[in-house]
Amino acid sequence: MSEQPAMSEFSDEPLKQTEITQESAIPADELERLATDIVAALKTVYDPEIPVDIYELGLIYKVDIEDDRSVKIDMTLTAPGCPVAGEMPIWVENAVASVPGVSFVDVSMVFDPPWDPSRMSDEARVALNFF
Numbered sequence: 001m002s003e004q005p006a007m008s009e010f011s012d013e014p015l016k017q018t019e020i021t022q023e024s025a026i027p028a029d030e031l032e033r034l035a036t037d038i039v040a041a042l043k044t045v046y047d048p049e050i051p052v053d054i055y056e057l058g059l060i061y062k063v064d065i066e067d068d069r070s071v072k073i074d075m076t077l078t079a080p081g082c083p084v085a086g087e088m089p090i091w092v093e094n095a096v097a098s099v100p101g102v103s104f105v106d107v108s109m110v111f112d113p114p115w116d117p118s119r120m121s122d123e124a125r126v127a128l129n130f131f
Contacts, residue, residue, distance in 0.1 A: 025067040026067060034065055034099065034101055035065065037099045038096055038099055041096050043056070044095050045091045047084075048084055049078075049083075050128070051127065052127050054075070056120065056124040057120055058115065058119025058124070059077065059115060061076060068103055068104075069101055070104040070105070071096055073092060073105065073107045073108065075092060075110070076109065076110055076114070077115065079115075085109070089107040089108075089109055117130065
């Protein structure tokens with residue numbers, strides 16, 4: 001029997017308790033702290049060509065926190081030919097692995113659906129003067 005993720009797919013809006021979608025062996029307050037700290041860690045990773053963090057850019061498609069406190073992340077790039085395509089997943093893995101309580105991080109690069117500017121947060125739009 002495989003473990004079910006404790007939380008999934010929080011990338012478009014600030015983390016909310018309601019996004020904890022399944023029963024978890026992790027106490028709710030710890031799960032909320034982990035999720036909040038993971039988002040904070042993701043916000044430390046910047047696309048070197050765009051002065052906005054990857055979370056606000058909408059490059060993080062899915063984050064699953066498993067009962068064993070491992071974290072699985074699906075992310076994308078603004079363009080498949082991005083010059084840091086090989087490095088950015090490592091930056092994400094290192095940032096999230098630094099969160100206290102995270103046991104393991106697995107980052108997968110996905111391109112479906114392709115990224116487009118509609119995935120950016122309002123914060124990113126303001127920072128880029130993109131309206």
